[in-house]
Amino acid sequence: MTAHNFSPLAERLRPTTLDDYIGQKHLVGPGGIIRNMIETGKVNSFILWGPPGVGKTTLARIIANSIEARFYTLSAVTSGVKDVRDVIERCTRESGGMFASARPILFIDEIHRFNKAQQDSLLGAVEKGILTLIGATTENPSFEVIRPLLSRAQVYTLKSLEKEDLQELLERAIKKDEVLSRREVEIRSTNALFRFAGGDARKLLNILDLLEQSVAAGKPVVIDDDIVTDRLQVNPAAYDRDGEMHYDIISAFIKSVRGSDPDAAVYWLARMVAGGEDPKFIARRLVILAAEDIGLANPNALLLANATFDALQKIGWPEGRIILAECTVYLATSPKSNSAYLSIDKALELVRNTGDLPVPLHLRNAPTSLMKEMGYGQEYKYAHNYANHYADQQYLPDGLQGTQLWTPQPNPAESKLAAYMRQLRESSGVRDNSAATPCPKGLDGNGQ
Numbered sequence: 001m002t003a004h005n006f007s008p009l010a011e012r013l014r015p016t017t018l019d020d021y022i023g024q025k026h027l028v029g030p031g032g033i034i035r036n037m038i039e040t041g042k043v044n045s046f047i048l049w050g051p052p053g054v055g056k057t058t059l060a061r062i063i064a065n066s067i068e069a070r071f072y073t074l075s076a077v078t079s080g081v082k083d084v085r086d087v088i089e090r091c092t093r094e095s096g097g098m099f100a101s102a103r104p105i106l107f108i109d110e111i112h113r114f115n116k117a118q119q120d121s122l123l124g125a126v127e128k129g130i131l132t133l134i135g136a137t138t139e140n141p142s143f144e145v146i147r148p149l150l151s152r153a154q155v156y157t158l159k160s161l162e163k164e165d166l167q168e169l170l171e172r173a174i175k176k177d178e179v180l181s182r183r184e185v186e187i188r189s190t191n192a193l194f195r196f197a198g199g200d201a202r203k204l205l206n207i208l209d210l211l212e213q214s215v216a217a218g219k220p221v222v223i224d225d226d227i228v229t230d231r232l233q234v235n236p237a238a239y240d241r242d243g244e245m246h247y248d249i250i251s252a253f254i255k256s257v258r259g260s261d262p263d264a265a266v267y268w269l270a271r272m273v274a275g276g277e278d279p280k281f282i283a284r285r286l287v288i289l290a291a292e293d294i295g296l297a298n299p300n301a302l303l304l305a306n307a308t309f310d311a312l313q314k315i316g317w318p319e320g321r322i323i324l325a326e327c328t329v330y331l332a333t334s335p336k337s338n339s340a341y342l343s344i345d346k347a348l349e350l351v352r353n354t355g356d357l358p359v360p361l362h363l364r365n366a367p368t369s370l371m372k373e374m375g376y377g378q379e380y381k382y383a384h385n386y387a388n389h390y391a392d393q394q395y396l397p398d399g400l401q402g403t404q405l406w407t408p409q410p411n412p413a414e415s416k417l418a419a420y421m422r423q424l425r426e427s428s429g430v431r432d433n434s435a436a437t438p439c440p441k442g443l444d445g446n447g448q
Helices: 033-040 056-067 081-095 116-128 163-176 191-197 201-213 225-232 244-258 262-274 279-297 300-315 320-332 339-354 369-373 412-426
Strands: 046-049 071-075 105-109 132-137 154-157 185-187 221-223
Touching: 033 056, 046 056, 056 071, 056 105, 056 132, 071 081, 081 105, 081 116, 116 132, 163 185, 163 191, 163 201, 191 201, 191 225, 201 221, 201 225, 221 225, 244 262, 244 279, 244 320, 262 279, 262 320, 279 300, 279 320, 279 339, 279 412, 300 320
Parallel strands: 046 132, 046 154, 071 105, 105 132, 185 221
Antiparallel strands: none
């Protein structure tokens, strides 16, 4: 056995071309944005967001190899501002800066662990095109990456590998790996192997490595549910805050709250607390839950969730667990509605399909005389001048009149809102009360 064979299977089998890359077809398949970048040689800065073991680092290396760009890598766990500046200086010196044919690539693993100062140190180099930044994170970049950096780097989401992807990876390892290809491998069942892998390519290959090393030379390597479970000796109750269990349990927590089961929700909360999950991660999920799944059925839920996030930062740990539990139970037992969530997605789809439609003239602001002459703000009806503070007029762009984006759902709160809106619309056409209520300056669309 050569010295090279002592390297882990995951490293031996790491793909070097896009054709060998498994998974993430939405990004690297035909027409995928990253495949298009590689084919055109024009790679812009971006951040890869996804669970461990789905190919973030591998994809960054493939991009660098494909466009023949210098590749620098830093770990946010061990690197500081000085390390970032050193790499930027090298990129500037070696590549000729923004005029180079292939900009150097700086890959930063776990970029969410960089503090604001460290992230700020990247802005100038990314802005000037001195380097192409590729970041990798398992945490939501919206919360962990500063806004100026997000505005300069697109975010692409990577998904856990599907069963078909894991099957393809397994077959490739058996056929092409220099060690496994020389062994007799017998596949009896793969349920346990895929379950323990949990969509993580690295974990699957590490399990295969363990199975191969546990069998003496000359004997077949058997892949079987019982054998895999016995070899791993996994504690099913373990919580790995950086692995697939993290995603499974937060998923169960979210679905329990959404499904109005307070007991299950508190149980999964306890699993996360006992496992050392970041309390802020849980609190953020509660805020999202309050808006996405409870919404207008109980708007107070968002207020409580936001107060939970604030209180958690003031109180700290371990008392913070009580605050999380109160919010969890409240959200789980609250009426549910996703009408606001559906409305914004429907509106975004409408915007994508219709483009940048012009604002109707009567809704436009008119800060100058020329704009007034052009009709900006004319015929605008100031709602407070009308009965019930409602004026029947066109608010959507031309061609979209009558489009319904928010559909109230059958719960007491939204039924009340829907009834109120029906009442307003039925009352349109009542007399103008403008003499009693003059329009405040600047609010009538005429600017002055």
